[in-house]
Amino acid sequence: MAHTKLTYPYKLPELGFDYAALEPSIDARTMDIHFNKHHGGYVNKLNAALEGRAELQRHDLVTLLGNLDAVPESIRQAVRNNGGGHLNHFLFWQILKPGGASAPQGELRRAIEGKLGSFDAFKEEFSQAAMNRFGSGWAWLVITAAGELKVISTPNQDAPSMTGDVPLLGLDVWEHAYYLHYQNRRDEYVANFWNVVNWDVVGHFFEQHR
Numbered sequence: 001m002a003h004t005k006l007t008y009p010y011k012l013p014e015l016g017f018d019y020a021a022l023e024p025s026i027d028a029r030t031m032d033i034h035f036n037k038h039h040g041g042y043v044n045k046l047n048a049a050l051e052g053r054a055e056l057q058r059h060d061l062v063t064l065l066g067n068l069d070a071v072p073e074s075i076r077q078a079v080r081n082n083g084g085g086h087l088n089h090f091l092f093w094q095i096l097k098p099g100g101a102s103a104p105q106g107e108l109r110r111a112i113e114g115k116l117g118s119f120d121a122f123k124e125e126f127s128q129a130a131m132n133r134f135g136s137g138w139a140w141l142v143i144t145a146a147g148e149l150k151v152i153s154t155p156n157q158d159a160p161s162m163t164g165d166v167p168l169l170g171l172d173v174w175e176h177a178y179y180l181h182y183q184n185r186r187d188e189y190v191a192n193f194w195n196v197v198n199w200d201v202v203g204h205f206f207e208q209h210r
Contacts, residue, residue: 005060008050010043010086012036013093021098025192027181035093038176042085042157049078061087062161084157088138092170100198108168108199108206115149122151123194129153130171130190141169141202143209168205169197 015035020028050056056064056071061083064071071079103119104112116122122141129151130139137155142165144150149168154160160167171193178189 005062006087006090007060008057009047010061012040012043013090015093016097022096022196025195026096026178030176030178030180033180034172034177035089038174039085039089042082042089045078046082046086049075049082065159065162066164068162080162081157084159084162087159087161088157088167088170088172091167092172095169095198095201096196097198097201098196100200101203102195102197102199104199104203106203107210108203111149111206111210116151125151126169126171127190130173130193131187133173136174138173139171140165140167142167143206147210166205166209168209169202 012035018028019031019035022031053072053075056079059067064079065083065087068076068080103109109119112119112122116125126139126141130153133139133153133155135155137153137158139153140151140160142150142152142160145164150165152160152165160170171190173186173190178186182189
């Protein structure tokens with residue numbers, strides 16, 4: 001579902017679990033505000049930016065974000081910010097869905113170990129990408145355009161697809177994702193993120209694109 005083509009008019013997806021389902025790692029109030037207010041705001045602003053732009057509405061969101069130079073300058077930043085916000089969160093909620101494996105399995109596990117040394121080494125590299133992102137942004141595990149697994153980070157709501165990467169796992173390190181519960185303790189939020197990753201979903205994304 002994560003790489004389903006998202007098309008205009010855009011809408012919030014079904015969350016698929018209760019706001020409290022990720023506690024204590026992510027609290028219910030943060031989930032409610034994050035999903036409805038922040039993600040909902042990106043959707044509304046993206047639709048507003050594209051209103052009356054039939055030539056842009058016909059493209060799916062990944063295509064649109066991968067060709068921002070073709071978007072009129074007057075709305076380009078709005079499409080970048082809010083389109084990336086929608087796409088990033090659309091994936092984020094899926095990889096947090098409760099009930100899956102707590103560690104990667106099968107081909108994904110072997111690929112992580114082959115490219116990044118070990119699962120623990122990958123977690124450390126990913127966590128450092130999340131911690132070292134200055135200000136707002138994301139940490140990612142992606143498949144690059146060359147077909148390799150790589151840990152990256154992006155600023156603000158920039159999406160990996162803007163540079164041709166396919167996201168498998170993402171962590172939102174905007175303050176709105178954690179500040180109500182963790183305040184300035186981003187390190188604690190990042191550490192607890194590993195308790196709520198659904199590796200079955202991440203593995204499915206990998207199988208779709210390897």
